[in-house]
Amino acid sequence: MKSFLKALMALLVVTSFYACKKDIETTDPLQNDAISSIKKGDSTIHKLVVDGRTNHVVEVNGTYYYADDIILSKEQFNTLKKLTSSLSTQERATIAQDFSATWPGATVYYQYPDITTMTAAQHSSFVATINSAFNNLTNATGIRFVERTTQPEYIRFVKSGGNNSPLGWRKNTVNTVNLYNYNMVGIVMHEVMHSLGVMHEQCRPDRDLYVIVDISKVTAGNENNYNIFPTYAGHGPFDFQSVMLYSSGDFAKDRTQPPMTKLDGTTFSGQRASISAGDIAGLKSLYFPADVNGIYRITPVYVSTKSLDIYGGNPADGTRLIIWPSHSNNNQKFVFRKDVHGYYQIKSLLDTNKVLTVRDAATASGTIVEFRTSANAENQKFKLYNRGNEGFSFAPKHAPGLRMEVSGGGTANSTNIVVGTSNTTSQAQRFNLTRF
Template sequence: MKTKSEKMKQTKRMYQAVMASLVFALCLTSCQKETATTGEDQEAVINQEADFTTKYFLGTEVKVRLEDDGTYSLAGSDLRLFENQLSDSSTDFNENPNPEEGLTNLGLAGGVRKWTGSTVVYTIQGLSASVQSELQKSFDEWTSKTNVRFKQRTNESNYVTISSSGSNSNSGVATLGMNGSNGFIRLGTRATAVVIIHEIGHTLGYIHEQNRSDRDNYIIINEQNIQNDAIDQFYKSNSATLVTSQFDINSTMMYGSYTFSKNGQPTITDLNGNVLSQRQAKVSDLDISGTNSIYPAVDGGDPDVPAVDSCDGVSAWSSAGRYAVGDRVTYAGDLYERDFTRWTFIKTCN
């Protein structure tokens, strides 16, 4: 028969074993959750009960949700679109309008526009000191490696408002391209440069990398693991302007392997089934070269004055042409520059 002291020791050992098992289980659950929601993935939690509407973006069918602020989120993601960036029919989008149509009759009236003078004008509202520090790191990453510049607003009519979303998370949402005074980036109270650099990419006019039409040559999309109402986030766009010359698995605009996972299993892997490296707080080499082709260095002090405005040597627009952002053409005696979804008038040729 065990003594009272031996019984107490046995009870203590059993208690310690139970507590150790409980701690292990909690740690395992926490680690699994962290794997699926770290950094870039915390913004990708959607409301499965939300109502989605079918629209067309750049001629491709997508599902969007109308948000309280009047913008539309693609399947509830971090990318926000304005109504004039969407249409009700694929035929409303003309991939190669002539410059005159691009100014007056483009189906996507507002379209996607890049920032003039390679300069993002911004104003800040309600960010904590820690998030402002991460924002500055993000600015520095873009400006140290690309031609993009950031300028705090004085009286400019085109600017983006960077504010707190109030969400206690490392998350963000952003509108696409330059949108007059309506553009915004909204950041969670624990937002880091990993997320903010990505959201700035949306502000510059970039969609997600996994939406490229050539993505199946580089990655596997595991639809069986994707949240039911998020399948649309993995659509392929044949008409979107490609920022990089080839698919870039390391792009800041690339989703992580567990983004929109419904079961803790990867939604994206490489062609060998391996999960992707976690997104870092930096832009990739292809992000850099692609951005610099779209946003050229600006000469002189006025960001609204193009560095080169000569018509000499510029070819006439052709209906058979395939134009990239930044390309210039002449049309009906005028010089135009290609934006994401339309042409911008530069000057009348002499």
């Protein structure tokens, strides 16, 4: 898996997709020249250039395939379109940050397939496979799967002619997971992981450090299986054992010319037997970034010898948060307490009645983050965005376009921790969590 985040597979396309109709290429007049569309039969291939990378989305009858088995909502597709535009850093971060959301409370509701759509034997096999997939994922990660009663958001399983899933959780939305291989546990886990918000391993932003992808060797219309979404985060090293990885020869024009190889030119095979250790670590990081029973050091990714520190070890209201050489005293020990979906209060062991707070609930870049008695206020709650190997970014609930950062990207002792305009390329806004 990885990444989450982390976290694209092949489209079952009817023959008419490649029918001998004239291709028509258009641009979107409401956007820019970074968007173009090619009509092929009854389908449309959209090309969207985001941060210099081309993303392909195949639209079939109003359904948007970000990969062969990943379905985007109309809202997610429009998010990609917006990201092709000349947006400010804050606008870009605000638009992209919830492209693929996790399930609240790490609890996934589901509904078994309708028995009237298949034989009793097929239904029994399907249900047993779903249960095995859920048990494997829960035992490995702690993510819970609960049969739905009245919840509006849930996974609905359907026996179908192909395998696919929506990407991530969305409010008031049913995730319909279609399965042809309904009796294969590994494939069910793969599709469920898409619904959990995980993309394919070959779509990590750092994939070119591990594999060579040659899009020219991919059959026309299947380029979307090698997209790299700009905010997708890889967790740990590239995982050749991941259940989310494709094989070298998938979607090849010529099986002797695989589209994807290792850097030395050798090929590899994807597996659908079980989730890997890397998949497990990625899911845990995505859904449980901080254990409520854990005590953590918070370290800027670019200055690993220093950590966030309560200035002077002073538990008084208004005490500044700074960076200081790493040590084991309580002023560098923090605990995370869950609030609403994705948000945490961050407490210090100096005084667990006090939490990290954006001073005066200000929304201006450069506002100091301080230590203050909890009032359960929105400027005292932070959402953790998992950047995989790039650490976490912290967004205050009262101002989601801001991020906690080391002031000026400094390295000097006593440099203040402040909030600044969200910038996904800024290392000063990324932090690693290390458990004591």
